[in-house]
Amino acid sequence: MSMEATRRRLTQKQADTVDRLTQAAMDVLAREGFAGLTVRMVAAQAGVGTATAYTYFSSKEHLVAEMFWRRLAATDAPAGDEPESTARVLAVLRQIALLMADEPTLAGAVTSALLGTDPDVAHLRLRIGGEIRRRLIDALGPDADPELVETLEMIYAGALVRAGMGYASYAEIADRMEKSALRVLKS
Numbered sequence: 001m002s003m004e005a006t007r008r009r010l011t012q013k014q015a016d017t018v019d020r021l022t023q024a025a026m027d028v029l030a031r032e033g034f035a036g037l038t039v040r041m042v043a044a045q046a047g048v049g050t051a052t053a054y055t056y057f058s059s060k061e062h063l064v065a066e067m068f069w070r071r072l073a074a075t076d077a078p079a080g081d082e083p084e085s086t087a088r089v090l091a092v093l094r095q096i097a098l099l100m101a102d103e104p105t106l107a108g109a110v111t112s113a114l115l116g117t118d119p120d121v122a123h124l125r126l127r128i129g130g131e132i133r134r135r136l137i138d139a140l141g142p143d144a145d146p147e148l149v150e151t152l153e154m155i156y157a158g159a160l161v162r163a164g165m166g167y168a169s170y171a172e173i174a175d176r177m178e179k180s181a182l183r184v185l186k187s
Helices: 012-036 039-046 050-056 060-074 085-100 104-114 119-140 146-164 170-186
Strands: none
Touching: 012 039, 012 050, 012 060, 012 104, 039 050, 039 060, 060 085, 060 104, 060 119, 085 104, 085 119, 085 146, 085 170, 104 119, 104 146, 119 146, 146 170
C-alpha cells in the first residue's frame, strides 16, 4: 500500500520530510492537544520551514488525517484464518477501533480532523473509507451483500465518532461496536 502523501508523488527526500512532519505532529499533539496544534508548530518541531510543511499539508486537519491514514495503511488486516465470516468481520472492526486506543489525544484529533471540510481531508476520508470497505468485504467473502457492508460501515463510523466525542473509551467502543455488529450479522 502506498504511503505517499495525498497531495503529490514524493521523492525519497520528500517522503522523509513528510515522515518527520507526521512524527513531529504526534509530539506537538501530545503536548498541545488538537486545539493548540498548528502546522507552524509541527514544522518547527520537525526542523523544516513552515512553507515546506504547507507544501505537503494544507491544514492541521489534513496532517492529522494523514497520520491516521498512515497508521491504518501500515496495519495489516487481521488474518482471515477464522472459518466463519462473522468472526472475521468482528476482528476487522475491533482492529480498526483499537488502532488508536492507546492514544486518546490522537483519536480525538482524528475524529475532529476527518469531519473537516478541507478537500485534502475529503480525499483521505475516501481512501480511509475505501480501505475499511475492502477489509470488510474481504472478511465477509466474495458474496458480500452491499447493504450489509454499508450497515457495518455505519456502525464503525458512528462508534468512532461516539468515542471521539468522549462517550466511552476506544476499548469500550470496540466492545459496543462488536455487539452491534453481531446483532446485524445474526439477523
